Amino acid sequence: MLKLENIEAGYTRQTIVLRGVSLEVPQGKIVTLLGANGAGKSTTLKTIMGLIDDEPRKGSVTFQGNTLTHKDTESIARSGIALVPEGRGMFKDLTVFENLMLGAYHHTATAQSTLQDVLKRFPRLEERKNQHAGTLSGGEQQMVAIGRALMSRPKLILLDEPSLGLAPKFVQEVFNAIASINAEGVSVMLIEQNAKKALEIADYAYVLEHGRIVLEGTGAELRENENVKELYLGMTHVPDSGVGRFRRKRRWN
Ligand SMILES: Nc1ncnc2c1ncn2[C@@H]1O[C@H](COP(=O)(O)OP(=O)(O)OP(=O)(O)O)[C@@H](O)[C@H]1O
Ligand SMILES: [Mg+2]
Incomplete structure (x- = not known):
């Protein structure tokens, strides 16, 4: 469904962050x-969403067979991809309702019914609809951020560390929400520091080190991998593991 091939990208001409990243998100998978x-x-x-000017400098992004490389963010969103950014991207002085409606900018006709779906999924937001987003707890803000992404009725949702900084109860709620969104047919690309939970929920996983994919496999395979166990499991905050730990890319069949 989503395919990245040999992506090279960075923020300045002199520096490179992604050094040939290839990965896929199949339809309906996490x-x-x-x-x-x-x-x-x-x-x-950010590269997938076209949020970095003139990037990627090499490689291609395709979604449902159409190229997204160098398209503008608006048309990428319109094609059916929604991003829940790192740090949630709340408009703190707007209400919950206003934040949610911002996500519906290119689906105005169906916004009301989508809003009802979102509020049904997150009943806590229904109660706080008219509250300023800045006064919500971290977990509630994360629900708004996910809800806002859902307002665009995406086929694929990209989540950047949705459980970061949340209390365990909210972490579980966020993961439950991801599972149920996926069960309704939305494909998911999930970035998480909570590797244990991410690997439990994921159909497939990639490990990125210094801009390269160094390991990939099913969630179950990576949970059993010794390097993953040592470096990523049982930790909520992952320290830099150092260059070259995963020097060889391994593939599973
Ligand atoms: N706007 C920017 N301008 C310049 N360099 C940036 C910018 N954003 C990120 N970088 C650099 O790109 C590299 C990768 O950053 P990125 O945010 O993609 O990492 P990450 O894997 O998401 O890390 P984290 O787990 O801390 O969120 C880092 O070296 C970072 O300093
Ligand atoms: Mg990040």
Whole structure:
């Protein structure tokens, strides 16, 4: 459904962040991208959404057979991809309702019925519809961020660390929401520091180190991998694992 081939991207001409990233999100699946801080996970999502000017400098992004490379963010969103950005991207002085409606900008005709679906999914937001988003708890803000993405009725949702900084109860709620959104047919690309939970929920996973995919496999395969166990499991915050730990890319059949 989504395919990245040999993506090279960065923020300045002199520096490169993604050094030939290839990955796929098949229709209806949950794919997770793990990696240490600074590995290039958010950059991968920003590149998909066309949020970095003139990037990618090499490679291609295709979605349902159509190229997205160098399209503008608006048309990428219109093609059916929604991003829940790192840090949630709340408009703190707008109400919950206003934040949600911003996500419906190219679906105005169906906005009301989509809104009802979103509020049914997150009843807590229904109660707080008229509250300023800035006064919500972190977990509630994350629900608004996910809800806003759903307002565009996406076929694929990209989630950048949705559980970061949340209390365990909210972490579970966020993962439950991801599972149920996926069960309704939305494909998911998930970035998470909580590798344990991400690998439990994911059909397939990639590990990114220093801008390269160094490991990939099913969620179950990666959970059993010794390097993954050592570096990514049982930790909520992953320290930089150092260059070359995963020097060889392994593939599973
Ligand atoms: N706007 C920017 N301008 C310049 N460099 C940037 C910018 N955003 C990110 N970078 C650099 O790109 C590299 C990858 O950053 P990125 O945000 O993709 O990492 P990440 O894997 O998402 O990390 P984290 O787990 O900390 O969110 C880092 O070295 C970072 O400093
Ligand atoms: Mg990031």
